[in-house]
Amino acid sequence: MSQFPYGVPVVLTPRVRRLTAPNSGLMTGPGTNSYLVGHQRIALVDPGPAISSHINALLDAVGDRLNWIFVTHTHKDHSPAAQAVAAATGAEVIGNIIPNDGFQDPSFVEARAVVDDECLRTDEFNLRAVLTPGHVANHVCYLIEEDRMLLTGDHVMGGSTVVIIPPAGDMGQYIRSLERMLDYDLEHLAPGHGGLIETPHTEVKRLIKHRLKRERKVSDALAVAGPCPISTLLPVVYDDVDTSLHAMAEKSLYAHLLKLVNEGQARVDGEVWGPIDRN
Numbered sequence: 001m002s003q004f005p006y007g008v009p010v011v012l013t014p015r016v017r018r019l020t021a022p023n024s025g026l027m028t029g030p031g032t033n034s035y036l037v038g039h040q041r042i043a044l045v046d047p048g049p050a051i052s053s054h055i056n057a058l059l060d061a062v063g064d065r066l067n068w069i070f071v072t073h074t075h076k077d078h079s080p081a082a083q084a085v086a087a088a089t090g091a092e093v094i095g096n097i098i099p100n101d102g103f104q105d106p107s108f109v110e111a112r113a114v115v116d117d118e119c120l121r122t123d124e125f126n127l128r129a130v131l132t133p134g135h136v137a138n139h140v141c142y143l144i145e146e147d148r149m150l151l152t153g154d155h156v157m158g159g160s161t162v163v164i165i166p167p168a169g170d171m172g173q174y175i176r177s178l179e180r181m182l183d184y185d186l187e188h189l190a191p192g193h194g195g196l197i198e199t200p201h202t203e204v205k206r207l208i209k210h211r212l213k214r215e216r217k218v219s220d221a222l223a224v225a226g227p228c229p230i231s232t233l234l235p236v237v238y239d240d241v242d243t244s245l246h247a248m249a250e251k252s253l254y255a256h257l258l259k260l261v262n263e264g265q266a267r268v269d270g271e272v273w274g275p276i277d278r279n
């Protein structure tokens with residue numbers, strides 16, 4: 001059986017189950033992971049896309065014990081099922097709402113906002129919110145303290161690179177939010193896509209290094225090319241990435257360039273990006 005069977009919860013720890021939605025794809029891996037925390041009074045983190053078989057599987061798994069629906073963020077593969085699941089169970093919906101840049105779930109309009117470090121305490125678990133803007137401005141990770149398991153949404157994915165789409169996404173914030181994860185004593189990362197990551201700090205350090213290496217490549221390419229449009233930089237900076245992925249890579253390149261401009265290490269005039277003269 002697949003590691004990500006559809007419709008069947010996979011037991012990860014005595015208090016955590018994972019249900020994967022049938023929306024596999026290039027950007028979603030095996031599908032969006034919904035996490036069920038607890039058995040007596042259940043918290044659902046990321047209900048996922050509003051696909052009826054997935055909604056039914058969630059409702060079967062929670063019975064009449066669902067109290068809370070948390071979302072890590074409101075991209076269309078993470079939050080749309082919240083409405084139907086809340087309507088069927090009466091559970092409280094919790095997540096932050098941002099202006100729709102075309103990538104947000106327009107059905108996510110009513111929710112209690114999440115405050116950084118707030119903690120839901122039940123007899124079975126403590127679930128602590130860790131605000132992690134970057135992939136998108138309203139992103140939140142959730143720490144299940146008893147399992148030292150961080151539900152990472154799209155902040156860290158299993159097996160693929162997170163796309164940062166400005167202005168809702170911000171590369172500088174993303175790297176700071178990665179660094180923040182090193183402050184927590186973690187045993188598992190449970191991503192929104194893909195399987196558990198059992199070496200959290202090693203993986204997070206690798207991701208930070210990878211982003212900073214890419215940023216260096218952007219600076220170097222700018223220094224060589226001089227003032228130029230983003231299309232000139234793309235094939236140079238992403239020469240190690242298959243061209244079929246360049247459309248997505250261009251969004252991350254734009255995010256890197258904005259970070260450099262914000263930090264005074266590059267300049268932009270209309271569509272033309274340029275290095276800062278250092279003499």
Ligand SMILES: [Zn+2]
Binds near residue numbers: 136
């Ligand atoms: Zn996302």
